[in-house]
Each structure stands twice: as C-alpha cells, then as structure tokens.
Amino acid sequence: MYAQMVKSEPHDQSAEAEAFQARIDAGEKIEPQDWMPDGYRKTLIRQIGQHAHSEIVGQLPEGNWITRAPTLERKAILLAKVQDEAGHGLYLYCAAETLGVSRDEMTEMLLDGRMKYSSIFSYPTLTWADMGAVGWLVDGAAIMNQVPLQRTSYGPYARAMVRVCKEESFHQRQGFDIMMKMAKGTQAQKKMAQDALNRFWYPSLMMFGPSDAESVHSAQSMAWKIKMNSNDELRQKFVDQTVPQAEYLGLTVPDPDLKWNEDRGHYDFSEPDWSEFFDVLKGNGPCSVDRIETRKKAWDDGAWFRDAMVAHAEKHKTKVAAE
Numbered sequence: 001m002y003a004q005m006v007k008s009e010p011h012d013q014s015a016e017a018e019a020f021q022a023r024i025d026a027g028e029k030i031e032p033q034d035w036m037p038d039g040y041r042k043t044l045i046r047q048i049g050q051h052a053h054s055e056i057v058g059q060l061p062e063g064n065w066i067t068r069a070p071t072l073e074r075k076a077i078l079l080a081k082v083q084d085e086a087g088h089g090l091y092l093y094c095a096a097e098t099l100g101v102s103r104d105e106m107t108e109m110l111l112d113g114r115m116k117y118s119s120i121f122s123y124p125t126l127t128w129a130d131m132g133a134v135g136w137l138v139d140g141a142a143i144m145n146q147v148p149l150q151r152t153s154y155g156p157y158a159r160a161m162v163r164v165c166k167e168e169s170f171h172q173r174q175g176f177d178i179m180m181k182m183a184k185g186t187q188a189q190k191k192m193a194q195d196a197l198n199r200f201w202y203p204s205l206m207m208f209g210p211s212d213a214e215s216v217h218s219a220q221s222m223a224w225k226i227k228m229n230s231n232d233e234l235r236q237k238f239v240d241q242t243v244p245q246a247e248y249l250g251l252t253v254p255d256p257d258l259k260w261n262e263d264r265g266h267y268d269f270s271e272p273d274w275s276e277f278f279d280v281l282k283g284n285g286p287c288s289v290d291r292i293e294t295r296k297k298a299w300d301d302g303a304w305f306r307d308a309m310v311a312h313a314e315k316h317k318t319k320v321a322a323e
C-alpha cells in the first residue's frame with residue numbers, strides 16, 4: 001500500500017517541492033491529503049513509526065515491575081503510566097497510518113529488523129529505583145525531544161504530540177518523586193538510587209541520537225521541520241536541566257568531567273560510549289533479543305483477535321451491501 005502511494009506521486013516534483021518547502025518555511029501544517037515529497041513521507045514514517053514502537057516496547061521494562069511495586073499507591077501510579085505509554089503508541093501508529101502505511105506493516109518491519117525502537121529500552125530494569133530513574137531520566141529525555149515536536153510540520157504528528165507531552169510530564173514527576181523517596185531514605189535506598197542513576201545516565205544521553213556530525217537525517221529533517229532541534233542541542237539542554245536535579249537529590253552524576261562552563265553558559269560533559277550505542281542499534285543490547293521476542297509473541301498471540309475483527313468487518317460490509 002505504501003509502495004503504491006509513492007508510485008502515484010506526480011513525476012515533476014521540482015515546482016511542487018519548492019512550493020512545499022515554502023509552505024513549511026511559512027510555518028504551515030502539512031495534512032495527509034496534501035502533496036508531499038516521497039522523502040518527507042518516508043522520513044515521517046520512519047520517525048513516527050520508530051517513536052510508536054518505542055512507546056509500546058517501552059512498556060516492557062516498567063510493566064515488569066507492576067507486580068512488585070512497594071505500595072498499592074505506587075502500583076496504581078505505575079499501572080497508569082504504563083497504560084499511558086500504550087495510548088501514546090496508538091496515537092502515533094494512527095498518525096503514521098495517515099501517510100499510507102498500515103500498523104501491520106510497521107509491526108512486521110519492527111519484528112524483522114527493518115524498523116527500530118529507542119535504544120534505551122534494550123537496557124534492563126534491575127531494582128525498584130530503576131522505576132524512578134526511568135521516569136525521571138528517560139521520560140525527561142523524551143519530553144525534551146517531544147515538546148518541540150508539538151510544532152513539527154506534519155499536522156497529525158504535531159497534534160498527537162500535544163497529548164503525549166502532557167502525560168509525559170506526569171511520568172517524569174512520578175519518577176522524580178520515587179527518586180526523592182529513595183535518595184532521602186535509608187543508606188541502602190540511597191545506594192539503590194545512585195546505582196540506578198549510574199546505569200541510566202549514559203543510555204539516557206544516547207536517546208537523543210548520535211552526535212550532530214554523525215547524524216545522517218538531521219539536516220534534511222530540520223529543513224522539513226520534522227525535527228526542530230539537532231541531537232546535540234537537545235542533549236545539552238537535557239544535561240543542563242538534569243544536573244541541578246541530581247544535586248537536589250544529593251546524588252552524583254557518573255561523569256568526572258562534568259563541569260559548569262561559565263563562558264558557554266552550559267555544562268561540559270562526557271560523551272556516551274558511541275560504540276555501545278551503535279552496537280545496541282544492531283540488536284546487541286542487553287535485552288534486545290528479549291524485547292523483540294516478547295513483541296513477536298504478543299503479535300502472534302493476538303492474530304486470532306485481528307482475524308476475528310477483520311471477519312466481523314467483512315460480514316458487516318456484505319450485510320450492508322445486501323440491504
């Protein structure tokens with residue numbers, strides 16, 4: 001279906017492409033029925049699809065702790081958060097579907113490795129303090145990336161982001177609240193909080209993608225306002241926002257070179273180990289195989305339900321046609 005839509009694009013794209021770029025530059029929203037260059041459509045499908053997959057796969061490391069939450073209140077909060085992530089995945093799959101790709105196609109592409117999900121979810125959640133670190137750092141990094149995406153040029157994506165961002169900010173606060181409890185708790189709890197920060201700091205910095213020099217898509221995506229900021233810009237903003245929060249918690253960011261730079265008005269910090277990042281992208285993260293196997297099992301287990309829904313819709317169509 002996606003291939004057919006691309007084929008039906010007009011041959012002479014240059015005049016249209018220029019008019020399209022002028023609309024983007026003027027801050028207009030592009031809607032599903034509007035003409036768009038093939039590359040714009042493909043880039044959006046790649047980015048929105050990857051984002052949708054990240055929301056769904058992202059339920060796994062936290063869902064893993066619902067039965068082990070320390071209190072009923074914490075369990076209810078975590079349950080609500082994980083359900084929100086499912087909702088985010090659905091808004092995003094719907095936004096991608098407006099571009100002519102089906103959810104089934106996107107899921108198949110995830111399962112056979114043609115599409116990615118965020119590197120962060122290939123890391124394990126080993127203790128309850130990790131629920132705090134994920135909410136504080138991972139959702140914090142996601143918000144830093146997603147707030148500007150509310151102004152992205154593609155209408156359905158921008159509108160989906162408005163709701164997602166509202167919920168993500170609740171997620172980040174609940175994570176910080178867990179960290180506060182742990183960091184101000186017993187020595188053992190403080191140690192767990194520090195350990196969670198140590199393990200999640202660099203993987204969180206990796207969420208913003210490779211350095212600007214290595215980012216293959218940034219220049220074109222920023223010209224099309226599919227991305228509003230470069231990877232390094234957002235990473236720096238995240239560090240500047242998060243370091244004072246770590247200080248407030250009385251925890252230490254695991255970077256001996258972290259230092260406020262008066263001249264730049266920003267923190268200097270160490271880059272993550274990029275070889276580890278690219279290795280995770282190849283499917284070699286600590287939980288990469290497990291995550292995809294779990295998604296595949298859920299997809300296979302749901303086949304009977306999808307078949308039943310299609311059969312029901314077909315039956316309804318035949319009935320209406322006969323009337």
Ligand code: 3HC
Nearest residue numbers: 051054055117118119139142206207208209215216217218
């Ligand atoms: N994880 C996995 N792959 C990544 C990545 C990451 N953290 N960062 C970059 N990549 C991949 C890119 O997809 C690209 O590979 P591809 O060409 O095979 O698709 C390659 O690395 C080069 O990176 P670029 O910088 O050129 O790629 P982009 O321009 O797409 O920038 C991005 C990467 C900043 C992540 C951008 O895609 C983006 O802003 N996406 C939307 C936000 C998103 O996907 N967030 C997921 C976060 S998790 C989440 O929101 C869940 C919540 O519950 C916490």
